[in-house]
Amino acid sequence: MKKKILLVEPAYKTKYPPLGLMKISTYHKMKGDDVIFVKGRDTAVQYQYWDRVYIGTLFTWTWRETIETIKFYSATLFNYTGKCFIGGILASLLPDDLFNATGIQPVEGLLNDPRKIDQDDDVIIDDLPPDYEILKQVENANFKYSNTDAYLGYTTRGCTRRCGFCAVHTFEPTYIPYVDIKKTVKGIAANSGEKQNLILMDNNVLASPEFDRIIDDIEELGFVKGAVFGKTKRKRIVDYNQGLDARYLDEAKMKRLAEIPLEPMRLAFDSIKLKNVYLKAVQLAHKYGQKEMSNYILYNYDDTPEDFYERLKTNIDLNDEFKNDGTKTSIYSFPMRYIPLDAKDRDVDTGNGHWNKKYLRAVQVILNVMKGPVMPGKQFFLQAFGRDADEFKAIMSMPEEFIRNRLVANWKDLDTVEARWMPYVRDWMTEFARLSSTEKEILTRAIASTDSSTLKEHHAKSTGRVKKLLEFHLEENNIVAAAKKQYVTR
C-alpha cells in the first residue's frame, strides 16, 4: 500500500538543507510513497492522514521549539508514537531527555541500519542521495535554503579526534575513512539535476589514509581548478565546510588540495597551544597558492579573552605578511562561540572562568557590525577589537551602547584611533586604564552577569573609579543619546 509520509523540520532558523530528511525522502519515493515536507508546526497537515512522520533535529539549544514541534506532531498522530521518528543531532545528543519530554525514543546517530526505523527492506538510507525536490515545498519569498546549487555529501564520516567541545564522536563514533562521493553526486545528478558546487561536510578528511583516492574522486567529478559550470561558465567550487584539521596537513596533502578549487579553505584554530601547527599549515596553504581562507576560531571553551585576541591578531598579522606578495592569500577569521553539547538554550554559562556573559555579549556586538567573520584588514581590526588584548578587554567591559556607538560619524576623515572615538568612549578608556588589577576584578564581577539589579547593588557599595565606571553602565542610554544630540547640533 502506498504510504503517506510527512517530513518535518522544526521552525528554527536554518540555512543548510536538512540532509537526513532529504535522504529519507529519497528512500520513501523509491518505495512509491507520497512524501510531504513542512517546516514547523503546520495545522493544515493535521487534517491529513499520515502513515509516518519524521522529524529532524539540529542544535540542542533549539530544545524548546523542537520539543513543542514533536508534541504537536505526536498529537497529529493521535499519539501513535510508533509512527513518529525523530533523528538528527539533538536527538543523538540528548536521547534520554527527549524521551522523557515526549515519550518517543529517538533514532540515534546515522541511518546506517534498517532496524533503526523498522524498515521492511535492507536499504541503508544514509547511503542514498538526498532529494532536493522537497526543499521547494517549504521555500517561499521569505525563506530559502542556501547551497541548494551544490552537491551536498561526505567523503569520510566521523572523526579520529575526541575533542571535548565537539559532538561528532558521540553520534558518529566510528571513523569511516572513505565514502564514494562519486556515487552520491551521480545519484543527486540523476534525481535533481547537475549542481554547480560541491559541499563536503566531512569532519576530518585529512585524517583519512584514503585521502589521495578522495581527491582523485573529486577531480574525476570535474572539480579541478578553473572548472566552470553551465552556459554562463560560472566558477565551480569545492568547500569542506566543517573545516580541516591543521595537525594532519602536510606538504603532500596540501599539494593535492591545491588541485581542487577549494574556496575557501577552512582551517580550525581552536587553541592557542596549536599556534605553531596552525602557522605551519597556513604557510603551507600560502605556499601552494591558496587565496581565500576562512578559519574557525573557537572561543569560550578553555581559552581566555587574551588568547582569543591573539589568535585573531595572528590572522591579521599573516594577512599583513601575505598582502604584498603575488599569491594574495587572505584569511577571514570565523569566531565560533562554544555552547555546551547539552545546552538547551543559547544563553548558558559555560563555567569557563575567563569569559562571562558580558564579554560574550560584547564579542557578539562587535561581530554584528561585520555580520560574522572578521575581515582581513588590519586597521579595521585594530579599531574593532582594540590595539592589544588590554584594549580588547576595555572594549568588552564597556556598556553595550558604547560598543555599538564607539565612533564619531566622520571617523574616516580622522587619523588616530583616539580621535575617532566618541567622547564618552575616550572617558571610559582613560578611567579604565587607571584601574588597579583589584579594581578591574571588582568591575568585572559587577558587570559579568549583565543583570541590572546586580549592577545597581555593586554600584551602591563601590567607590572611586569603579563607581564612576559603573555609572557609565547605569546611564549608558542617556549618555549615548545626549552625546549624539550634541554631535548633531554642533
Place this chain on the structure above:
Amino acid sequence: MSPRRKNSTLQDKLTLGKYVLDSLSAGMYSHPLMSLREYIQNSADAIDCLPGLTDNALIDVSVDGRNRSLTIRDNGVGIPYYRAKRTMLNVGCSEKDPVLNRGFRGIGRLGGLGYCDELRFVAKSQGENIVSTCIWDCKKLRQMIADPSRSVDVESLIKDISIFKQEKYSGSREEHFFKVEMDGIHSGKSELLNVPAIKSYLSQVAPVPFHPDFSFGQLIDKELSTHVKSYRTYRLFVNGEQIFKPYRNIVCLSRGNGEAVKKINFVELQGESGILGFGWLGELSLQGTISALTDMDGLRLRYGNILIGNKETLSGFFREKRFNNYLIGEVHVCTNGLIPNSRRDDFEDGNVKDELYSAFIREIGIPLSRKIRCLSSERSKVKNSSNLATLFENANRIIKYGYISSLQREHMVKSLDAVNGNGSPEDKKIAAELICNVMKSQHILSVLDSRHRSNDDIINLFNKTLEIVYAETSNRAEAERMICRLYKMISEKSCGS
C-alpha cells in the same frame, strides 16, 4: 536469600484472596447497567448455540420495581445438568471459544454480585428433566469482604456464600433456558430498576435489530451480513417492549431542527492483515452536532454487534473529539484477530488493534474532520459577511441621520478600521470610504437643525428625551441614574449661562 528460605517459599500454597471476587464483580464496571450487557452477551451466545432455526429465540428482561428485582431470561441452549455446577460456580475458566463466542473469560456472570442481595442462575437444557439453580448470597459476600478480620481464599468464600441445587423440572422436557434473577437491588443503584434508562442503554449496546421505522435498516442489515461474518441480531424485550437500535430517518441536531438521513455510505477498514472493520455512516449535511438525547450521536464501535466502550470510544480518532458528534453510524469489527478487554471498553493491545484504529483514522477520522472543519469555516465566512453588511448599514445610518454621541462615532470608526485590517479588498475599499464619511458626519441634532428651535421647543424635546430614556431602558435603576445625570448636566449648563 538463603537456599533454604527459597525452598520453603516455593512450598507455600498461593492464595487467591477474597478481594479477587470483589474485583471481578462490583469492581469491574463503572456503571451497574454494564452487568446487564454481560448477561445479554451470554444469552446471545446461548442462542447462537441452538441447533436449527432460531426464529423463536428471544431474550426477555423483566424489571419489577415493587419487588426490586430484575430477571434476564433467554431460550438459548441452557446448560446440561452434568455441566451446570462447574459452569455456574467456577471463576475465570469458561469453556467457551473466544473466536466463536462473545464472552469467554467466565467472569461476566459475576457482574451482578455487587448490585443486589441475592443473585440466582437457573438453567435447563433441552431433553432433560432437571433444572439447575445456583444461588449467590451477595449480602453475605459483602459482609465477608468488608470484615477485615476475615481472611479467606476465593474458593472457600464461594463455597460459603453459594448454594447449588438440582431439582426435577415440572414443565416440559423440551424447554431450554437460562435465567438470571437479581433480587433486592440496592436503592442506591436504582439504574438497574430504571426502565427507560435500561431501554435506552440496551438499545445502544445490545445486539438488537434496527427499528422498522428506520428505512435504511434493511439495506444496512444486508451489507453487514455480507461483510461481517458474525453479524446477528436478537429479539430483546424489556418489560414486554421489544428493543431496537435508536436509529431513525430524522436526526435531531443539538441546535435547530431535525435533518433527514439522505443515504447510507459504507466504509471498509483495511489493514495490512486484511479487512478489519466494516462500517456504515448516515449521510448528513454536517451542520452541527447531533442531540445526545437521540442516542444516535457519534460513530459507535461494535464487536459481535455489541457496543465496545461507549459512544465516545471512537471520538479520540477525530481531530477534535466533538466532530464525532456530527455523525451517525457504526463500525463493526470483522476480524478474529481482536479480543475485547474484560471491561469491554476497548480491545486488548496488539498490532491488529493499532491497524484497525489507523485505518479508522485514515478512512473516517481525518477525512470527516477535514470536511466538518471546511464546512464550519465556510459558515463562519458567511456569518462574517452578514455581520459586515450590518456594520456598513449602521455606518450609512450615521452618515445620513447623524451620530447620537461622539463615542458612538468613535466606535464606528474603530470597527470600520478593523475591516481594513483583515477584510477582502472590496470590503476594505468600502470601509475606507465609510470611515471618511463617518468622520465628516454631524451630530444627530445638528442634522435636524435644532438651532432654529425656540427654548420651549428644546425644553419640550428634553422632557420627551427623559421620558423615552425612562420608558425604554430595561433597568429602571439605571434609567433613573441616567436621567439624573442628564438633568444635572443641563441645569449646571443653564446656571453657567
